[in-house]
Amino acid sequence: MREYLLTLCVAAAVTYLLTGPVRKFAIAAGAMPPIRARDVHREPTPRLGGIAMFAGLCAGLLVASQLTNIGEVFRTSDEPRALLSAAVLIWLLGVLDDKWGVDALVKLGCQMIAAGVMVFQGLTILWLPVPGVGTVALTQTQGTLLTVALVVITINAVNFVDGLDGLAAGMVCIAAGAFFLYAYRLWYGHGIGAAAPATLFAAILIGMCLGFLPHNMHPARIFMGDSGSMLLGLVLAAGAVSVTGQVDPDVMKLFTGSVRGAVYAMVPVYIPLILPLTIIAVPVVDLVLAIVRRTWNGQSPFAADRGHLHHRLLEIGHSHSRAVLIMYFWSALIAFAIVGFSIRSDSLWLIPTILTLSAAGLVVLLLPRFRPRVPEWAQRFVPPRYRRRRPVPEAEPAPHDRAPAQVNGGTEPAPDGSRVPMRSLGGATAVGERHRFTARRRSAAAVRNRGR
Numbered sequence: 001m002r003e004y005l006l007t008l009c010v011a012a013a014v015t016y017l018l019t020g021p022v023r024k025f026a027i028a029a030g031a032m033p034p035i036r037a038r039d040v041h042r043e044p045t046p047r048l049g050g051i052a053m054f055a056g057l058c059a060g061l062l063v064a065s066q067l068t069n070i071g072e073v074f075r076t077s078d079e080p081r082a083l084l085s086a087a088v089l090i091w092l093l094g095v096l097d098d099k100w101g102v103d104a105l106v107k108l109g110c111q112m113i114a115a116g117v118m119v120f121q122g123l124t125i126l127w128l129p130v131p132g133v134g135t136v137a138l139t140q141t142q143g144t145l146l147t148v149a150l151v152v153i154t155i156n157a158v159n160f161v162d163g164l165d166g167l168a169a170g171m172v173c174i175a176a177g178a179f180f181l182y183a184y185r186l187w188y189g190h191g192i193g194a195a196a197p198a199t200l201f202a203a204i205l206i207g208m209c210l211g212f213l214p215h216n217m218h219p220a221r222i223f224m225g226d227s228g229s230m231l232l233g234l235v236l237a238a239g240a241v242s243v244t245g246q247v248d249p250d251v252m253k254l255f256t257g258s259v260r261g262a263v264y265a266m267v268p269v270y271i272p273l274i275l276p277l278t279i280i281a282v283p284v285v286d287l288v289l290a291i292v293r294r295t296w297n298g299q300s301p302f303a304a305d306r307g308h309l310h311h312r313l314l315e316i317g318h319s320h321s322r323a324v325l326i327m328y329f330w331s332a333l334i335a336f337a338i339v340g341f342s343i344r345s346d347s348l349w350l351i352p353t354i355l356t357l358s359a360a361g362l363v364v365l366l367l368p369r370f371r372p373r374v375p376e377w378a379q380r381f382v383p384p385r386y387r388r389r390r391p392v393p394e395a396e397p398a399p400h401d402r403a404p405a406q407v408n409g410g411t412e413p414a415p416d417g418s419r420v421p422m423r424s425l426g427g428a429t430a431v432g433e434r435h436r437f438t439a440r441r442r443s444a445a446a447v448r449n450r451g452r
Contacts, residue, residue: 001184001188003064003067003068003069003070004070004180004184004199004200004203005203006063006067007060007063007064007067007070007200007203007204007207008060008203008204008206008207008210009207010059010060010063010207011056011057011059011060011203011204011206011207011208011211012056012206012207012208012210012211013207013211014052014055014056014059014060014211015052015053015055015056015207015208015210015211015212016052016210016211016212016214016215017211018051018052018055018056019049019052019211019212019215019222020215022048022049022051022052022222023046023049023215023221023222025048025051026046026047026048026049026222027046029048029099030099031046031047031048031098031099031225032044032045032046032047033047045220045221045222045223046222046223047098047222047223047224047225047227048095048098048099048222048225048227049212049215049216049222049223049224049225049227049228050091050094050095050098050224050225050226050227050228050229050230050231051091051095051227052211052212053208053211053212053224053227053228053231053232054087054091054227054231056204056207056208056211056212057084057087057204057208057231057235058084060203060204060207060208061080061083061084061204064080064200064204065080070196070200072193072196073196073197073200076193077122077196077197078121078122078123079122079123079197079238079242080197080200081121082117082118082120082121082122082123082238083118083123083201083234083235083238085117085118085121086114086115086117086118086123086151086234086238087231087234087235089110089113089114089117090110090111090114090155090230090231090234091227091230091231093107093110093111093114093226093227093230094225094226094227094228094229094230094231095227097225097226097227098225098226098227107226108152111151111152111155111156111230112148112152114151114234115147115148115151115152115237116144116148118147118151118238118241119143119144119147119148123147123238123241123242124143124144124147124241125138125143125146125147125150125241125244126138126143128244147241150237150240150241151233151234151237151238151241153287154233154234154236154237154240155230155233155234155237156233156287157233157286157287158171158172158229158230158232158233158236159226159229159230159233160286160287160290161286161309161327162223162224162228162229164218164320164323164324164327165216165217165218165219165220165320165324166213166216166217166218166220166324167324167327168224168228168229168232169209169212169213169216169224169228169232170209170213170324170327170328171327171328171331172205172209172232172233172236173205173206173209173210173213174328174331174332174335175236175331175335176202176205176206176209176236176239177202177206177335178332178335178336178338178339179198179202179236179239179240179243179335180199180202180203180206181339182243182339182342183195183198183199183202183239183243184199185343186243187199194242195242195243197239197242198239198240198242198243201235201238201239201242202239204235205232205235205236205239208232208235209232212224212228218320218321218324285309286309289309309327313326313327313365316366316368317368318368326361326364326365329361329364330361333354333357333358333361337350337354
């Protein structure tokens, strides 16, 4: 555990220290796109935060390769090298998109190529534990297609949720924390060495997010951009692929004992089928809703809009910080509930606790919809949003601000001394009209004086 913590701290420190210089570089390079209609921020903010995050990933892998226990992963497995190769491609694609912009279909194709490179170097799904059937071996084509699909879905889910300050980094950090607990339990509790790479990836991912969050919290001084969001999604998907398709369920020796005991014991085997999607459940739901919404409206699935979940939280009345915390809460509830169920699936208090927390989350989520009537004596003790607003009486306009029709009984002196009717004007318009009549009267008087 100490070596994992050291790797985590190194990745966090490198990411944190490099984010400041990267921000200055992004400003100098002009990686500050103008504010779009769907953006929430009000000032141009530099991107390219993924450069610092990529440096944190490289530093974490470099330190881990020199440690005693974790270093065995680099000598017995090609998964770290496969992750780094795919990460380089994804990172370069993100940097180009942050600076100049890349077409959505081109990005999708490059994401599939990066996933294919990862599969080609050995990080792929080899078998799947299927309930009621057992372990099912996959062919090379099936494993490749399933791995590429999981990687692309995870990358785009994280990219779609990156819409508020600190949202994507915080949600991925929560998901990586839950994933680290699950993978570490397989590696340390069951003695499965094949789970060590996934544990390492999760620890480095936590460090990358923690190092970047202080610079990205509201109000953000720098955005991670596609170079950061796609990188986070790739690392998260790599850990999920590693622990799902590389860990053989037979080595857990869970098929002994009674039938009921075997069912409970098999829960940790089936969890890898669910955990990779549940830890990003909120981003995946947002991704699916966005595709359905845009297709239904006759738009491209890749067309940007303001219909994401975090945008809707802002529309119903939540502040920026509260919307981010609500998304954090639901991500943590789903991810850690699945991990807790994998550890204590027969516990009686687990389900009531999850239901209670879900109810509390719904109340907080819908809180802006409720506008309780507060008595007069309690007005000072509640936030301003719940206080009654007293109607402000309209002030009587001053005589000099009234219309000429009100001041002069509906008439205005003409240059020849007679009075002509005026239409009713109001406010500043009436004052300007009176000034123009005064100027014309003085001009006519000056002409008469010159004629004398």
